[in-house]
Amino acid sequence: MTSVDRTFGKYLEEIMANIKLFALNGNYPLAEKVAASLNMELSPASVKHFADGEIQIDIDKSIRGADVYVIQSVSDPVNENFMELMIMVDALRRASAHLINVVIPYYGYARADRKARAREPITAKMIANMIEMDGVNRVITVDLHADQVQGFFDIPVDHLRALPLIAHYFIDNKITDNVVAIAPDHSGTKLARKLAEHLGAPLAIVDARPGEQNVGVIGDVAGKTAIIVDDMIDTATRIEESVIALQEAGAKDIYAIATHAVLSAGAATRLSKLPLQKIVVTDTINIPEEKCLPNMVQLSVGELIGNAIDRISKNESIHDLFED
Numbered sequence: 001m002t003s004v005d006r007t008f009g010k011y012l013e014e015i016m017a018n019i020k021l022f023a024l025n026g027n028y029p030l031a032e033k034v035a036a037s038l039n040m041e042l043s044p045a046s047v048k049h050f051a052d053g054e055i056q057i058d059i060d061k062s063i064r065g066a067d068v069y070v071i072q073s074v075s076d077p078v079n080e081n082f083m084e085l086m087i088m089v090d091a092l093r094r095a096s097a098h099l100i101n102v103v104i105p106y107y108g109y110a111r112a113d114r115k116a117r118a119r120e121p122i123t124a125k126m127i128a129n130m131i132e133m134d135g136v137n138r139v140i141t142v143d144l145h146a147d148q149v150q151g152f153f154d155i156p157v158d159h160l161r162a163l164p165l166i167a168h169y170f171i172d173n174k175i176t177d178n179v180v181a182i183a184p185d186h187s188g189t190k191l192a193r194k195l196a197e198h199l200g201a202p203l204a205i206v207d208a209r210p211g212e213q214n215v216g217v218i219g220d221v222a223g224k225t226a227i228i229v230d231d232m233i234d235t236a237t238r239i240e241e242s243v244i245a246l247q248e249a250g251a252k253d254i255y256a257i258a259t260h261a262v263l264s265a266g267a268a269t270r271l272s273k274l275p276l277q278k279i280v281v282t283d284t285i286n287i288p289e290e291k292c293l294p295n296m297v298q299l300s301v302g303e304l305i306g307n308a309i310d311r312i313s314k315n316e317s318i319h320d321l322f323e324d
Contacts (some may be wrong), residue, residue, distance in 0.1 A: 018098075019313050020066045022059075024088060026073040026081040027055060027261040027286045030105060033302025037163050038310060047084060055084055057091050064096040069140075069309055074108030074127075075285045076264065082108060082127070086134050093135040101138040101312070102131065103305055105284035106260050110145035113152075140308055142284050142301055158308055160321060162259040162282050163191070163300055167198035169280055170227070175255075180204050180221050182228045182246065186304035191228040195257075198226075206242045222250035227321040232260035235279065236267035243274050253277050261298070262283050263291045269310040271296075 013177040019283060020043045023031030035042050043059040070086045070092070085102060093102050112123035124146075131139065132155055140158045144150065152156045170176060179201040183192035185208055196203045204219025204226070226246045239256050246254055255275055263271075268291040271279060279296045280286075287298065304321065311318045 020068045021068045023085045024072040029284050031071040034306045037303045037306030057087050065098045067099045068097045069101045071103040073106040075106045078108040089134045099137045099152045102136050103140045103269045105142045107141050113146045124149050166257050179225045182226050185243045195229050206245050219251040225253045226251040228256045230258045233258045234262040236270045
């Protein structure tokens with residue numbers, strides 16, 4: 001090893017030593033996987049909830065001058081987890097952290113990204129404003145509901161993609177022959193097309209129109225393996241409608257995939273009654289044990305986020321992490 005190599009290696013060690021990872025209650029298991037991918041430990045912090053709902057956070061060790069990454073999914077309970085994040089950022093700023101980076105694997109309120117009706121708030125923009133006003137320097141997130149939410153920020157936003165990870169599950173398990181990617185509605189065509197490109201498969205669309213009971217399928221699915229693609233599974237009603245339509249159109253086997261397993265309003269029960277071969281999701285949201293189904297496969301984005309943190313901290317390009 002040359003002296004230049006030793007100097008550079010020492011430089012990288014100093015950089016990594018200056019990084020602190022913190023996890024809040026939104027998705028602690030994922031934070032542990034991110035830390036493991038970086039060969040680091042989570043920094044100690046105490047998060048307490050008083051009886052009246054107030055939140056108190058104590059950072060147990062000095063982080064003065066450190067580059068801090070806080071991992072928190074803004075998932076159920078959404079408002080509580082968001083306030084945890086805001087209070088943590090305030091604590092870090094007052095403790096003289098050098099840079100505050102928030103990792104939000106699931107960005108709550110992202111669906112409220114425009115005014116669809118009169119006198120309606122654009123909550124996704126309000127959340128972005130609050131994050132910036134709190135003193136955050138960078139946001140890292142995974143599969144926003146709408147790409148334009150990035151534009152609500154005036155700070156760097158690294159928008160990571162989980163679809164290649166999910167696509168590789170099908171490639172690794174040799175589920176690529178006679179496959180068709182299914183968009184559960186017209187707005188989901190872009191995402192389904194990306195999966196189709198990964199698998200070298202055709203595309204079909206479930207034609208569900210508001211106010212109409214008849215749901216049809218645009219495209220040939222007869223005798224094929226259909227993979228329904230969405231960014232999230234919330235109530236699972238779109239999945240249910242899509243499965244019924246695909247069965248009527250003659251699909252052979254049906255899979256459902258999504259990045260975010262929100263699973264609210266009886267979604268797990270609804271999914272358990274559907275003839276799905278597999279439900280493939282990621283761990284951007286920590287799924288309670290009672291909502292984990294026998295045919296559910298959960299892939300981890302821990303290494304993807306860990307790679308992003310590693311490259312950002314070393315001022316390296318993360319371009320290929322965005323590549324499909």
